[in-house]
Amino acid sequence: xxxxxxxxxxxxxxxxxxxxxxxxxxxxxxxxxxxxxxxxxxxxxxxxxxxxxxxxxxxxxxxxxxxxxxxxxxxxxxxxxxxxxxxxxxxxxxxxxxxxxxxxxxxxxxxxxxxxxxxxxxxxxxxxxxxxxxxxxxxxxxxxxxxxxxxxxxxxxxxxxxxxxxxxxxxxxxxxxxxxxxxxxxxxxxxxxxxxxxxxxxxxxxxxxxx
Amino acid sequence: xxxxxxxxxxxxxxxxxxxxxxxxxxxxxxxxxxxxxxxxxxxxxxxxxxxxxxxxxxxxxxxxxxxxxxxxxxxxxxxxxxxxxxxxxxxxxxxxxxxxxxxxxxxxxxxxxxxxxxxxxxxx
Numbered sequence: 001x002x003x004x005x006x007x008x009x010x011x012x013x014x015x016x017x018x019x020x021x022x023x024x025x026x027x028x029x030x031x032x033x034x035x036x037x038x039x040x041x042x043x044x045x046x047x048x049x050x051x052x053x054x055x056x057x058x059x060x061x062x063x064x065x066x067x068x069x070x071x072x073x074x075x076x077x078x079x080x081x082x083x084x085x086x087x088x089x090x091x092x093x094x095x096x097x098x099x100x101x102x103x104x105x106x107x108x109x110x111x112x113x114x115x116x117x118x119x120x121x122x123x124x125x126x127x128x129x130x131x132x133x134x135x136x137x138x139x140x141x142x143x144x145x146x147x148x149x150x151x152x153x154x155x156x157x158x159x160x161x162x163x164x165x166x167x168x169x170x171x172x173x174x175x176x177x178x179x180x181x182x183x184x185x186x187x188x189x190x191x192x193x194x195x196x197x198x199x200x201x202x203x204x205x206x207x208x209x210x211x
Numbered sequence: 212x213x214x215x216x217x218x219x220x221x222x223x224x225x226x227x228x229x230x231x232x233x234x235x236x237x238x239x240x241x242x243x244x245x246x247x248x249x250x251x252x253x254x255x256x257x258x259x260x261x262x263x264x265x266x267x268x269x270x271x272x273x274x275x276x277x278x279x280x281x282x283x284x285x286x287x288x289x290x291x292x293x294x295x296x297x298x299x300x301x302x303x304x305x306x307x308x309x310x311x312x313x314x315x316x317x318x319x320x321x322x323x324x325x326x327x328x329x330x331x332x333x334x335x
Contacts, residue, residue: 028315095222113221120220123266124314127293140298143266 001042002199009202013136014038014129014171018186021128022175028121029094031177038173042195064151065110067122070144071130075137075197077190079126083118085110085150087182092117094180110150119148129186137201212332213239215256217249217263217272218291226316227262227291227324234325235332246270250278258286260331262324265292265299273299276306287331289324291316 002010015038022033065088067081083091092114110118123146134141171188190198214231218224224242231238241256243249247270249263261279265272276288289310290303300311310327312320 024315027317116220117222120222120314123220124293127314128295131293131295134296134298138298140296140302143294145266145268 002040005206006199006202007040009206010040010171010198011038013132014040014173014188017129017132018173018175020132021125021186024124024128025121025175025177028124029091029177031094031179034176034178036174038171040171061153064153065118065148066151067119067126067146067148069123069126069130069146071141072144073142074139075133075141075190075194077188077194079130080187080189081122081126081184082187083182083184087180087184088118089114090180091121091177091182091184094177095121115148119146122146122148125186129188133198137197212237212260212328213241213256213258214328215241215243215249215252215258215261217243217246217252217261217267217275219244219264219267223264223291223314223316230316230321230325231328235328238328244268246272246275249275253279253283253286260328261286261288262291263288265290265294265303273303273306276303276308280306287327289327291324 015035018035018038022035026033063085065083065085069079071077071079089110092110095117096113126146127143130141130143172185174183174185176183212235216224216227218227228240228242231240241252241258243252245267246263249261249272250270252258253261253275263272263275270278272290272292276290279286279288284307287309288307289312290308291312291314292299293314295313303311309331310323312324316324
């Protein structure tokens with residue numbers, strides 16, 4: 001669906017945007033962030049094989065903390081940030097530690113204060129990435145308030161990201177907080193119209209480079 | 212000196228309160244969780260300085276800012292938002308703000324915010 005040049009440019013854009021988001025997270029937790037190379041795929045939901053690890057946005061079975069940010073209208077989609085629950089707890093503790101608040105490491109459950117922190121961290125990270133898409137396309141994106149939820153994922157779960165769209169662009173990357181085992185995953189799903197806008201802008205950029 | 216913090220995240224509310232109290236202990240601080248509360252507190256509390264988020268439940272920060280500017284062109288307002296879009300910044304700058312800081316609140320940005328509050332304090 002994406003030609004090599006488009007895929008290369010899109011991967012590079014996502015790399016830069018996620019890098020900026022990781023830098024923000026690094027500033028919040030005062031730790032180095034190790035990024036993976038983003039994977040970019042344009043896929044049809046009907047073609048998704050749940051057993052294919054490339055599309056396995058839920059990187060492990062079990063309880064996950066998931067934050068999502070929906071955006072529209074001209075450029076429409078949904079961005080997800082996910083952590084295994086126990087790692088989300090570690091991240092929340094690190095952030096609350098910055099406030100000098102007592103950290104209850106024995107309690108693995110996410111408390112309201114943890115969820116508030118994680119929602120804010122997710123908000124900063126996802127805005128950093130999605131906002132740059134808006135800047136790139138020179139349009140203003142409208143956001144819906146981020147949702148947070150705790151979900152239980154099994155190996156057989158389907159990955160339905162946008163209910164009414166045939167194709168989704170999956171921008172998939174992960175990051176690791178140095179000196180911890182906290183690994184998060186970011187997935188961005190775009191509607192078909194948004195993918196077309198993005199590709200048109202990228203093609204114009206690529207043509208400009210070639211000219 | 213009266214400062215109004217408009218922010219839906221309790222975490223950020225605490226960060227900002229600690230920052231301001233640590234540097235300007237004589238400050239009187241009030242907190243609102245969204246734009247509607249923020250606007251009501253603006254009328255009751257009559258702050259000298261407002262720091263506000265943009266994306267909040269109910270009335271958002273930009274709408275609150277617009278309502279405040281309909282009656283008050285002087286109160287100093289600084290935006291602290293995760294929204295990094297240039298178009299957003301351009302829109303709110305037209306409403307008259309003293310600064311726009313992107314989250315997260317780093318040490319450098321915290322210093323900028325304190326300097327802006329202190330500058331507003333000394334103007335009085």
